[in-house]
Every structure is written in C-alpha cells, then in structure tokens.
Amino acid sequence: MAKDLLTIGGVELNSRLLIGTGKFNDDALIPDVINSSQSQVITVAMRRVDFNTNQENIMKYIPKEMILLPNTSGARTAEEAVRIARLARAAGMGNWIKIEVISDQKYLLPDNYETIKATEILASEGFIVLPYMSPDLMVAKKLEEVGAAAVMPLGAPIGTNRGLKTKELIQILIEECEKPVIVDAGIGKPSQACEAMEMGADAVLVNTAIATAGDPVVMGQAFKSAVEAGRQAYLSGVGGVAKHARASSPLTGFLQI
Amino acid sequence: MSFYYEYEKLKELPFDDIFQGITETDVKRVLQKQRMNTEDLLVLLSPAAENLLEEMAQKAHELTVQHFGRTILLFNPIYIADHCVNVCTYCSFSVTNQFERKKLSLEQIEIEAKALADQGLKHILVLTGESKTHTPVSYIAEAVKVLKKYFSSVAIEINPLDTEEYKLLADAGVDGLTVYQEVYNEEIYKSVHVKGPKRDYRYRMDTPERGCEAGIRQINVGALLGLDEWRREAYFAAMHAHYLQSKYLDAEISLSLPRIRPHLGDYQPKSIVEDRHLVQAITAFRLFLPRSGITLSTREPEYLRDNLIYLGVTKMSAGAKTEVGGYSQCETGTAQFQISDERSLVEIQKMIREKGYQPVLKDWELLV
Numbered sequence: 001m002a003k004d005l006l007t008i009g010g011v012e013l014n015s016r017l018l019i020g021t022g023k024f025n026d027d028a029l030i031p032d033v034i035n036s037s038q039s040q041v042i043t044v045a046m047r048r049v050d051f052n053t054n055q056e057n058i059m060k061y062i063p064k065e066m067i068l069l070p071n072t073s074g075a076r077t078a079e080e081a082v083r084i085a086r087l088a089r090a091a092g093m094g095n096w097i098k099i100e101v102i103s104d105q106k107y108l109l110p111d112n113y114e115t116i117k118a119t120e121i122l123a124s125e126g127f128i129v130l131p132y133m134s135p136d137l138m139v140a141k142k143l144e145e146v147g148a149a150a151v152m153p154l155g156a157p158i159g160t161n162r163g164l165k166t167k168e169l170i171q172i173l174i175e176e177c178e179k180p181v182i183v184d185a186g187i188g189k190p191s192q193a194c195e196a197m198e199m200g201a202d203a204v205l206v207n208t209a210i211a212t213a214g215d216p217v218v219m220g221q222a223f224k225s226a227v228e229a230g231r232q233a234y235l236s237g238v239g240g241v242a243k244h245a246r247a248s249s250p251l252t253g254f255l256q257i
Numbered sequence: 258m259s260f261y262y263e264y265e266k267l268k269e270l271p272f273d274d275i276f277q278g279i280t281e282t283d284v285k286r287v288l289q290k291q292r293m294n295t296e297d298l299l300v301l302l303s304p305a306a307e308n309l310l311e312e313m314a315q316k317a318h319e320l321t322v323q324h325f326g327r328t329i330l331l332f333n334p335i336y337i338a339d340h341c342v343n344v345c346t347y348c349s350f351s352v353t354n355q356f357e358r359k360k361l362s363l364e365q366i367e368i369e370a371k372a373l374a375d376q377g378l379k380h381i382l383v384l385t386g387e388s389k390t391h392t393p394v395s396y397i398a399e400a401v402k403v404l405k406k407y408f409s410s411v412a413i414e415i416n417p418l419d420t421e422e423y424k425l426l427a428d429a430g431v432d433g434l435t436v437y438q439e440v441y442n443e444e445i446y447k448s449v450h451v452k453g454p455k456r457d458y459r460y461r462m463d464t465p466e467r468g469c470e471a472g473i474r475q476i477n478v479g480a481l482l483g484l485d486e487w488r489r490e491a492y493f494a495a496m497h498a499h500y501l502q503s504k505y506l507d508a509e510i511s512l513s514l515p516r517i518r519p520h521l522g523d524y525q526p527k528s529i530v531e532d533r534h535l536v537q538a539i540t541a542f543r544l545f546l547p548r549s550g551i552t553l554s555t556r557e558p559e560y561l562r563d564n565l566i567y568l569g570v571t572k573m574s575a576g577a578k579t580e581v582g583g584y585s586q587c588e589t590g591t592a593q594f595q596i597s598d599e600r601s602l603v604e605i606q607k608m609i610r611e612k613g614y615q616p617v618l619k620d621w622e623l624l625v
Contacts, residue, residue: 023326025615050379050409050619074621076474076507083624103507108548159324159548212322 020207123147161188197230
C-alpha cells in the first residue's frame with residue numbers, strides 16, 4: 001500500500017496530528033509529548049517566546065527536526081497578525097505561520113474577515129499560511145484563493161474541549177476544499193479526534209486536551225493512536241460514506257448481464 | 258452608555274433579602290449549569306454558598322485549567338512617583354500624609370527598569386500617585402518609551418485620563434490599564450475620597466470605558482474589599498467586568514479583588530473580609546466569567562497566595578516593591594501599602610513550580 005502522506009506547503013508529513021505548546025504546567029514535558037504523539041508540526045505562540053532571556057525559554061524544548069508553526073495569538077486585526085508573523089520569521093522561526101485573529105475575548109472566536117486579509121498579505125510574502133477560522137464554506141474558498149496552504153476550521157471554541165460541535169459545516173469543507181482541512185480547537189478527547197479523521201479531515205491540531213491532561217505524555221500517545229485509527233477507517237471506507245467506486249453492485253449488477 | 262446607568266439600576270436590588278432568600282439547593286442547582294447568568298452570580302456570592310465552597314472551588318479550578326492551563330503569569334509593579342493631590346482616608350499616598358514625595362527622572366527610571374528586567378520579568382505595571390501637575394501625561398509617555406526597551410508589556414495604574422490621553426499613551430506603548438473603582442457604593446465612595454479629583458465617582462467609573470475606546474488591549478478593574486459589605490462590592494465589580502467584556506469584545510477584561518492592608522493613617526475597614534470570603538468571591542467570579550483573568554497582588558499573605566493558585570488566579574505580582582525606586586534603591590520612597598508576601602521572584606517561581614504550575618514571564622509581544 002502506498003504511503004499515506006499529508007502534504008502542506010510542499011512538505012510531506014507522516015503524522016496527521018499537530019500539537020500545541022500552551023497550557024503545559026512545565027515546558028520540559030514537551031519533548032516527551034512530541035515523542036509519544038509522533039507529531040511533526042508544533043505550534044508556538046509568538047507572544048510567549050522570549051528571544052533574549054537567560055531564563056526558561058520554550059524554544060529550548062523543541063527539537064530541531066520539528067516544523068515550527070508560530071501562531072499570531074493575541075492579534076485582534078489583520079495588521080497585528082501580519083506584524084507578528086513578520087517578527088516570527090525575522091526571529092528565525094521559519095516561514096510557516098498559523099493565523100489567529102481574534103477580536104472577541106468573550107468566546108475567542110476567529111474573525112474570518114480579518115483572517116482572509118492577513119492570509120492574502122502573508123501568502124504573497126512567501127509564508128506557508130495556515131489560517132484558523134470559523135467553518136464557513138465561502139470563507140474557506142476565499143482563503144484557498146488568496147493562497148492559504150490549508151484551512152483550519154474550529155470544532156468548538158478554543159479550550160472548550162466540547163468536540164465537533166460544527167461537524168456538519170466541517171463536513172462540507174472537507175468535501176469542497178482543495179487544500180488540506182485541519183480541525184483545530186475544541187477537540188477534547190481522542191475519540192473526537194478519531195471522529196474528525198473518520199469524517200475525512202486531513203489532520204487535527206490538539207493542544208488543551210493534551211497539555212492539561214493528568215499525564216500529557218500518555219495522552220499524546222492516545223491522540224496519535226486515535227488519529228491513525230480514524231485515518232485508517234476513512235481510507236478503508238467507513239460504512240455508508242465511501243467515496244470511491246464499489247467493487248460490486250449487488251442491487252443493480254443484473255443490468256450489466 | 259456607561260456602566261453608571263447599570264449601577265444605578267443594580268444598586269436598587271434588595272441585596273439583603275435576595276442573599277437571605279438563597280438556599281443551598283439553589284446553589285447546587287447553579288453549580289450544575291454550564292454557563293452562569295447574572296442571577297447565578299448573586300447565588301454564588303450568597304451566604305448559603307459558603308457551605309459549598311469546596312464544590313465551587315473544584316469547578317473554578319477545572320475551568321481555570323481548561324482556559325488558562327496550569328500557568329501563572331508574573332508581573333511586577335514599578336512605582337515611578339508618589340505625588341498625590343487626593344485625600345483618601347485608606348491610602349498612604351494621601352496628600353494629608355506628610356512624607357518626602359519622590360518622582361523618578363527618566364535616567365532613574367532606566368536604572369530601575371534594568372534592575373527589574375535583570376530578574377527576567379517582561380510584564381510591568383507602572384504606578385504613580387494621582388497628580389496631573391507632578392506626573393503629567395507627557396511624563397508618563399516618556400517613561401513608557403524608556404520602559405518598553407526592557408519589557409514586552411507595559412500597563413499603567415495612574416490617575417484617570419481622557420480618551421485622547423489614553424490614545425497617546427497607547428501609541429507610546431501602553432497595552433494595559435488598571436483602574437479600581439475602590440468602592441462601588443457611591444455614598445461610601447464620597448466619604449472615603451474626601452478631596453481631590455478622585456471624588457468624581459462617575460469620571461472614575463467611566464475610566465475603563467475610555468481606556469477601551471482608546472484601544473488599550475487589557476483592562477483590569479477591581480474593588481478594594483473592606484470599604485463596604487464585600488458581597489455587594491464583589492457583585493458590582495464582577496458586573497462591571499461583565500459589562501465591559503460584553504461591550505468591548507476585543508478588550509481583555511480582568512479583575513482584582515484586593516483587600517485593605519495596613520498603611521499610613523488610621524482608617525479601619527468597614528467590613529472584615531475573611532479568607533474564606535475572598536475564596537468565595539474569586540471562585541464566584543471564575544464561574545461567572547470563565548475566560549477572564551484574575552490578578553492577585555502581594556497584599557495577600559504567602560499561605561493564601563499559594564493556595565489561591567488552584568482556584569482561579571491567573572496573574573500575580575512577585576518580589577514586588579511598592580515604594581518609588583524600590584528595585585534599584587535609586588531613591589528611597591515610602592511604600593503605598595504594606596506588602597504581605599515578601600518572597601523574591603525566584604522564590605515565587607519555585608513555589609509555583611512546586612504546585613505543579615508553570616510561572617510565565619512573557620505573554621505578550623509589544624507591537625508599538
């Protein structure tokens with residue numbers, strides 16, 4: 001069987017689980033979580049990174065082979081997101097960027113309009129842009145059009161662990177988008193990650209559920225298994241939703257005789 | 258629109274009857290809910306809820322970990338001047354208290370900033386007394402320009418300003434504004450703020466809104482518990498935060514609930530706020546506004562600060578000095594209030610780690 005790789009911005013990845021670095025009680029756990037989850041992409045809030053300190057610094061816990069996905073957490077407008085992205089690149093964090101523009105501190109929902117604007121600017125500057133968004137088909141299409149490398153719809157508001165509350169809308173994105181669909185935010189349990197993958201999501205990004213678990217290292221492994229199981233189920237054609245031609249047509253085969 | 262109109266309606270509530278009428282069953286019912294409304298807030302602040310403090314604490318802990326992780330953001334106050342034109346009965350800086358007033362020069366601010374930045378802190382809160390004559394907006398703006406070379410977040414706690422003045426400071430690099438109403442009860446407010454511009458209750462109450470209008474990112478409101486009956490004051494403070502968060506979606510609203518500490522002068526608190534009351538107020542606020550920050554000052558004693566970490570606090574000062582020039586000793590000022598937790602930043606970091614939490618020194622990147 002051919003290797004099932006995920007391609008984002010021209011980079012091939014074995015793992016379909018992206019992880020985060022926020023909310024850990026000790027950043028020293030991060031290498032073990034990377035190891036147990038087998039993740040290859042890790043998101044880091046630029047606001048947390050201190051490039052000139054002799055104190056603890058999150059970057060020292062991230063192995064060199066990881067793909068860094070700095071995020072623009074804290075940005076309230078496209079302009080702020082663009083500035084944070086440029087700072088990240090100038091600081092040597094690579095050219096991947098997760099756009100997070102949130103102008104609502106009550107529910108922490110993304111501002112799709114500003115997100116499109118920031119994506120357009122940064123894609124034109126050569127960034128590999130992964131925008132976090134509310135699952136809306138027109139917005140997803142627009143993001144692809146302006147150069148997003150993937151779209152990252154939320155399953156539920158950030159940090160709520162409530163699962164795939166936006167399932168129907170994400171399903172539409174999966175069916176209609178050309179670029180990878182990565183479910184970001186809201187996934188609270190491995191079973192929910194598995195469900196997203198079964199639906200056909202290309203990957204999931206999980207932070208809170210791993211970082212705040214009793215044992216984040218074991219939880220990282222649990223998510224790895226769940227994502228793989230969901231992906232395998234999708235590829236093998238989950239009952240009733242298989243997209244490929246069926247081997248046999250038990251009810252209409254007689255027509256061909 | 259102003260919170261003042263809300264306050265005028267809310268203050269008519271028959272608080273005593275409401276609080277007395279709430280039963281433990283009411284509290285249990287509210288604790289089952291996923292989202293709390295403004296009536297639930299009263300239930301959580303009621304005397305009946307005192308018997309369910311552990312249940313409230315469990316839920317507050319869970320929500321805090323969910324939204325903030327096991328992290329505590331550390332910041333420090335930096336007092337750059339203590340001139341004040343107000344007469345406030347509960348404060349050392351009151352103009353009636355005789356002591357030699359200080360104001361740091363820009364060079365001294367730089368020395369002080371270095372001394373503090375050397376410890377590794379990235380978030381600071383700039384404080385002055387309230388005197389537009391001694392510490393005009395232009396002075397604050399210059400000070401901020403010096404400070405932002407050393408810190409990634411600069412907040413202010415100074416005399417209330419107009420919107421345009423806040424815009425000027427936001428452009429200079431200010432990203433946070435702390436302003437406590439001190440006491441929401443308007444009559445008590447007038448009786449403790451005897452003289453000076455601070456007597457203008459309405460102007461002070463509208464200050465956070467002017468900060469939001471000016472685009473300051475983080476707004477911290479609060480009540481100085483002890484000046485009036487604490488349940489009502491905690492209720493008004495939480496309602497103020499709720500009002501601001503609903504009106505200004507893009508601002509990060511947080512709350513402080515400091516208690517009166519010993520200071521120069523002889524003011525005695527009207528209401529004694531016991532530790533368990535503070536716990537009730539903090540957990541009630543967490544359940545009511547799960548995503549809002551809660552700031553805890555060094556006014557509180559060690560053992561209490563250590564334990565409040567689990568209950569909803571997200572931000573703490575550490576190794577704080579409340580006198581002008583306190584970090585570098587470039588001046589020897591008079592402390593605004595007596596601090597209770599005298600541990601150093603390193604000791605506080607160690608304690609937070611021992612509690613299974615991560616002390617965070619940087620959580621913002623200045624964009625100005």
